[in-house]
Amino acid sequence: MPFTFERSEIPGVIVTVTKQIEDSRGFFQEVYKNSDFKKAGINGHFGQFNISVSRKNVLRGLHYQLNPNAQGKLINVIDGEIFDVAVDIRKDSPCYGKWTGLILSDKNKKMLYVPEGFLHGFCVLSDTAKIIYFCTSEYSKKFERGIIWNDPSIGINWPVKKPILSEKDEQLPLLENAENNFIFKP
Secondary structure, eight states, X not given: OOOEEEEOSSTTOEEEXXXXXXXXXXXXXXXXXXXXXXXXXXXXXXXXXXXXXXXXXXXXXXXXXXXTSOOOEEEEEEESEEEEEXXXXXXXXXXXXOEEEEEEETTXXXXXXXXXXXXXXXXXXXXXXXXXXXXXXOOOGGGEEXXXXXXXXXXXXXXXXXXXXXXXXXXXXXXXXXXXXXXXXX
């Protein structure tokens, strides 16, 4: 079952589209195939899988983990719809501080690969959304970091104006004040 890979405006962030085979019993869908992803330039093996369920207007993010436990993430919505965002925070990157975002849903079959060195966040547009995401390394509280969702230096155009946030996400710093050990390597 072939995948389609679309490059985003920020190098390294890749939109993946898969197909479903449907019949009267339901459907089957490949979500990840190492050989196809490797050909598309996604070389990370996934070491942790997570499921997130959130209600409308919940915003999670913007999150990242520092090196040596940085995480690349493959985001897949299995029910509902989200606006998913990646922000480049690799120092010396020509795209530093720039963001890209798109709608991911169970209907459009799109997934987003967010590489290491990027912030990740999403907000829920449907009544609820179930997301599964694959991470290239395991979660580490010691290396966990984040940036406030509405940092004006990034300027994300979120479709939710008054999001529901966790206490932790409400207290995240601005990008200019955050710990960051990512360096762009051309």
